[in-house]
Amino acid sequence: MKYKSIILSIFLALLFVQCSEEGDKVIEVYPAPSWAFSSAGSAMEPDWQKPASNLYPTSMTAVLCLTPYLEADWAEGDKMAAFIGGECRGVADAIVRDGKPYYMLQIKADEGETGKVSFYYYSHKNTYEYSVPNALPYEVDGVYGTIDEPEYPGFEASGRYPVGMQVAFKVTGVDYIPSPDDKVAAFVGDDCRGVAVFDGDVFSMAVRGKMDGEAIDIRYYNQETQNYYVGKGAFRMKSGGTFGTAEEPETIALEWSEPAPSDIKALAWNGGTLIQEEGR
Structure with missing residues (x-):
């Protein structure tokens, strides 16, 4: 049994390693990784229902839009709803004007309503239900936002x-000139937080985090060398902040690195092979 285990280990090593020679160097390579960011959850589409038209005698209106953070993931069929005290008081589908979705909610209540209005938004793309609890007090015949000046609830919070x-x-720190074929992504641990696009000699991306101050690592895969590089703690998350611009980009120093354990696991399932240069 011991010998069978040794033979199996050797077989697996040979299966995953692919070598090429450059003079007296042996270079082992990996295929490109499949890094991707996803903010998807697992929430089922809610069955929000408007109250019966004769149930509440008063109303107020709200015209709402999504912040750019969520508008990028907007899809036809996404809904918004208004609640007071855990009861649905209004539901709206989007009205699209000039490519931008607007939500016009009629919020119903009793004459002496003293509760606060909470807003909810369901994203089909993210399969996630966002909420802004107790966003504002109910006001008979009140107006919260207009088509010309809509309100932007902070659902992303x-x-x-x-x-x-x-x-x-x-x-x-990369052996070859970066190109559009290279892969670059932002990570916290093994959690991908954004994937970059290449324009000229600059990489740019939106990076998403759970809190301010998170240290962001940059992982880089160079297609020419089929090598991995990493920039540990390249910058820290700051809500609404920037780290460089297209006109004035920052510079991140990278170091050669073995693939992260999560990348090794993912690539092994796809027949990936180890990157390592002799002497490193």
Whole structure:
């Protein structure tokens, strides 16, 4: 049994390692990783129902839009609702004007209503129900936002990644000139928080976090060398902040690295092979 285990280990090692030679160097390589960011949850679409038209004698209106953070994930069929005291008092589908979704809610209540209005938004793309509890007091015939000046509830604060920032940077420490075929992503641990796009010699992306101050690592895969690089703690999350711009990008120094354990696991299932240069 002992010998069978040894033979199996050797077989697996040979299965996953692919070598090429450059002079007296042996270079082992990996295929490109499949990094992707997802803020998806697992919430079922809620069955929100408007109250019967004769149940409440008064109303107020609200015209709401999504912040850019959530509008990027908006999909047709996403709904908003208004609640007072745990009871649904209004539901709206989006009205799209010039490509932008608007939600016009008629919120119903009794004459002497003293409760506060809470807003809810369901995202089909993210399979997630966002909320802004106790957003404002109910006011008979009140108006909260207009088509020309809509309100933007902070739904993202209730999401999995409530903090967002924009980053733009160049990289140093890579053996070859970066190209659009390279893969670059932001990580906290093994949690992908954003994937970069390459324009000219600058990588840019939206990075999402759970709180301010999170240290963001940059993982880099160079297609030419089929090597991995990493920039540990390249920057920290700051809600609404920036780290460089397209015109004035920051510079992140990278170091060669073995693939992270999570990348090894993912690539092994796809027949991946280990990157390692002799002497490193």
